Amino acid sequence: MALHFITALLTVMFLVFVGRARSQTRVFDVRQFGAVNGGKIDSSDALLSAWRQACSLGGMNVIRVPRGTFLLSPTILAGPCRGSMELRINGILRASAALSSLDVDYWIVLQRIDDLNITGDGVLDGQGHSAWKYNDCFWNPKCKTLPTTLRLQDVNNTLLHDIASVNSKSAHLSIFACQNVSLERVKLTAPGDSPNTDGIRVGMSSYVFIRDSVIGTGDDCIAMNHGSVKIIITNVTCGPGHGISIGSLGGSPDENPVRLVWVGNCSFVGTTNGLRIKTKATSYRSLVSGITFADIHVENVTNPIIIDQQYCPSHTCDPKAVSLVAIHYVKYKNITGTSSSQVAVNLQCSPAAPCLNVTLQDIDLSYHGDTTSSCSNVFGSSSGIQHPPPCVNNRS
Structure with a gap:
């Protein structure tokens, strides 16, 4: 595809x-x-x-x-x-x-x-x-x-x-x-x-x-907002900044989906995020689907891989609110380098719209000590090198 x-x-x-x-x-x-x-x-x-x-x-x-x-x-x-x-x-x-x-x-x-x-x-x-x-x-x-x-x-x-x-x-x-x-x-x-x-x-x-x-x-070095379809990003160096992001999404009614995005052969140096999907809560319904992040190198990045479905930059949102943006078919392949925080893979999806078919393949991210993963409401699979150990639920 x-x-x-x-x-x-x-x-x-x-x-x-x-x-x-x-x-x-x-x-x-x-x-x-x-x-x-x-x-x-x-x-x-x-x-x-x-x-x-x-x-x-x-x-x-x-x-x-x-x-x-x-x-x-x-x-x-x-x-x-x-x-x-x-x-x-x-x-x-x-x-x-x-x-x-x-x-x-x-x-x-x-x-x-x-x-x-x-x-x-x-x-x-x-x-x-x-x-x-x-x-x-x-x-x-x-x-x-x-x-x-x-x-x-x-x-x-x-x-x-x-x-x-x-x-x-x-x-x-x-x-x-x-x-x-x-x-x-x-x-x-x-x-x-x-x-x-x-x-x-x-x-x-x-x-x-x-x-x-x-x-x-x-x-954000690059931000793909609603209605971004068939986007290719390759050989981009990002830093400083907030990484390459999809979103934020869900803040307005009738937002068009973000579909078929390829981010490959990119590097991130000293950014707060690497590969990020962000949606608001409370939110309107929308969809993110068919996203591939491949052959990515990060250096001293705080959140190398992150899905944040409670995105709230003003810090005034209701912490009990949930996102209604569905996230399906997201693949992370050959993501290597160093994290500046222990949690190198942070996938926080919505209980109202869990992330489905999330694939982790050959993830190798190091920290001063061992890196960890943190996941909520994520379903998918993992294969190859997994450092940190994956936390996705192995079903779609």
Whole structure:
């Protein structure tokens, strides 16, 4: 099953992106539209003007941000466009540090576009240091969401590669309601204590491929929220951060399932979590199914393998509440390395919706002493090396 959808995804990506090279190409340099190097004068109108002109034309159209530093206020680059679009960033795009930049929950948005390429060796500088002190979400459930650096919304057949994002005010990259998106060789960084600076958030999207990237943040390196289907993550280095997570789920009615996720050949260094599935309690009904974590190495990770169906970051939830999110067919294969806590495998599933068909194969996690497992309401099987000893109930 997993190999089949990986092969299908790679085939789709190859056909989409190779076809672009045959199109006529025009280049629109933002300086020709009034962008000013130096990072002092707002260049958002120049970028928007270049985008609108390019978007109105057929063929392949490139909007180029050259070497230099360009100040950019919150900007929406919208389609549909007549041709294929490329945003080529070779310089630094710098967000505003002014309080007015916090009035919206985005910095750069690309939306309603088919055939999009985001490339270059440039940097998106979110200026997060100016905003993190205003994040009070840990104790305020009605907190204001700070701006996401780059949001892809309703875009299809998209390749993003070799871009760096630093010091996002909130998440670095959000992928929502998209299909056929490939992220390659991206570098996303923020201090380990920066609040809610997720690396990549995925939701309501399918055929998403993330590979060969380095992510170190103050929150999840990658978070797959409801409606994430057919996601492949490979050769990603995560740390610092909260690991690669599915969820949190169950907080809203009618959430779409998370299905067919493959996380392989990844490493985690000094993170609070490694491979995590998290659902809220009390929760609405939802489903997680067909998840594979394979060939993973962890180094000094607090919770290398964790399912938490009592996820409550505000610590104000009812401890007697239960999650109604079902978790089925989850496989952990060849997970090795070191835990910074004794409980290296922590699978706490809901009594109202027990985890079914959970497979542990070749788990080898060490601590200063012997590692242990802790399980509740987990049914499945184990095989091969098991260090710590497994605690799943051997039935499905």
